[in-house]
Amino acid sequence: MSAYGRVTWRDQLIGMFFAMPFIIGVAVLLVVPLALSFYYSFCHYTMLTPPIWVGLKNYVRLLSDHAFMRSLLNTCFFSVISVPLALGWSLLLALLLNVPNRLRNVYRTIVFLPSLLPLVATAVIWRWMLSPVHGPINFLLQFPCHWVGTMLAAVAPLFHAAPSTIHSLRHLKPPLWLEDGKWAMTTIILLSLWGVGQTVIIFLAGLDEIPEELYESAALDGATGLRRLWHVTLPMLSPVIFFNLVIGIIGSWQIFDLPYVMTQGGPGRATLFYSMYLFEAGFQQLRMGAACAMAWVQLIIILILTAIAFRSAKKWVHYR
């Protein structure tokens, strides 16, 4: 191996030999599956019989597939709400866990640990936490619900509220969470905040890299509290925020384990997500061609959103 100068045949062979696992991997696990998936997306294919070419039919039929449209809208909604929410929440946690404190490492451990647990376990535990009758959450919530309800019921006549409204206020109950179609999506969004530990760790590492001098000179200029956060911390952290944003967008479009175990898409189709419907179409209804078409649409959506994020990065990400 000559360190400088031309690459010899020997160098080339040695390099390719060491890279061989990945080269084979690219061929077997990347190029062939991508090509097959693209081909199947234009076919009627059950995997039990050979694929039959149907042109764009799989793609066109997605437009009139109500379940698909619902899963697309649900996932859009989830992504638009949960990505910024999780980003803000984990940034808040990171700032909180960055304040010098004797128990700081204990708190960091507590926030980080849940993100390592299997999502199936997370789903099973939270389902039981949120159980409307026997779960601790609704047990604890019933008291504030009762107080707020009673208070509102007392003032409601002043606003000429209907008797039925007053009655329902007097019996105000905590939500049924996963069993209520109006609440199930919100519940899944809130639960995804329980697993943000890894994002928090990345933010904390980013906060660590901000030089102390910047804070000192900001202090000399008289900047404190929120202004220091806005003018020093956030700009210096922007590459890390950007990284977490991209990872968050990609992840949100692939959410599967949590809703699959918690709700199976229900009640109705309230929590039917894109990947769940894709799995259902492919492996339960054996519409493999349609599943491949969905996967390509999903890939294109993810690519577009990532491209938009990279475009916007020029405006707000400050690279050192």
Place this chain on the structure above:
Amino acid sequence: MKLSGEKPSALLTRRLMIQIALGVVAVIYLAPLFWMLDTSLKTERQAMTQLPSNPARALATLMIPHPLHAANYQKVISSPFFRMQLYARNTLIIALLVAIGSMLSASLVAYALTKLRWYGRNVLFWIVMGSMMLPFSVMMVPLYRIYREFGWIGTNLPLWLPTFLAPPFYVFLLRQFYLTIPNELTEAAVIDGAGPFRIWWYIMVPLTRPALLVVGLFSFVASWNNFIGPLVYLTHQRTYTLALALQFFQTRHGGVAHTLLMAATVLVVLPIIIIFFLAQKTFIRGIATTGIKG
């Protein structure tokens, strides 16, 4: 962080607020784990009982297992529906093979991408970066087809053998680490007449041990937690992994046997929690590296 220009009383209020916020956060993040353990030690009757109307007594019924009922664990381990030992062995075998495969193959490829000079290595690096972004769903159907052709459906082969072909995320992680190792070290070894394979095994592998450990831990945990892979590829109940078996157990008996379900969940997450406490620093360093230098 310096808090200059604040009055002592304001400082005290601030500290108090932060303490309260941290306390609330700790409760939110610990409560589910507590509740899991708590339920797993209750009798089914206590877990499903109608709560008393007196709030204090209701809270006590909710929080304190009475009597302490360890038999749930025995029942789960010997249950014909949840063959804990079998699933644990299945999961462990796959996770260990995944860790070995990822460490070995990603290390070789990262070495080729950073320390060896050959045409195509930059292209290969961009393929590594690009393939990290691909959603599993695009590959799901064609891979199933390919593995079926090999006769692998229903076996654990699709879950670990591909990790011997250098998973891109781990290649990327190790590459970042290889870049920090000075080239002078390999050049000296070349002058001493060492071949590339010996340089990799005797110099690079020992030097990159911390990063290899990160790859081993991450891939082990990812495999332990993997759900959709086993869901797609495993067809017989005796080949199930813990994550898949837990979901199966829940849909079968979740509505009736919460205490058993929680005992099973404790057993599923316990190994991960133990590993985490043994190697907390490695985990945190690994995650920080991917986010900061990425």
